[in-house]
Amino acid sequence: MNENTELAVKIADKFIEIHESDExxxxxxxxxxxxxLDGGVLELEDTLGIPVYIALAEIIDFHDLPKLEMEKINYEDLIEKTVERELVLLEKLVQKSKPSLLEKISDFVNPPMQANETRNNSFEK
Structure with missing residues (x-):
């Protein structure tokens, strides 16, 4: 972590991750x-001080976050936890979009019909 270009803080029950980028x-x-919950990109003019800390002050003011309950936390740990959360969400989305085994078997046994077809379930003698 570069303290001049990355920062992670906990404020009350929220976490803020800040980093410099080309934008x-x-x-x-x-x-x-x-x-x-939210995010964005701040464009800071040439400033006195470290840009991520100036950005933190602007973010706190813009989102009306409490100023007294701030705790600096490990940047990499926060990124790891948020990535893990995203992976869990992605896995759930993938599971929802996969057809169940029962649906697959049903489609195999009774393939989907075309719009102009009718299914005859009786056997001819």
């Missing part, structure tokens, strides 16, 4: 379970 200062705000 400016990017930030993300997460809830206590690491779900993404």
């Amino acid at each position: 400016g200062i990017e930030y993300s705000i997460f809830d206590s379970k690491y779900y993404l």
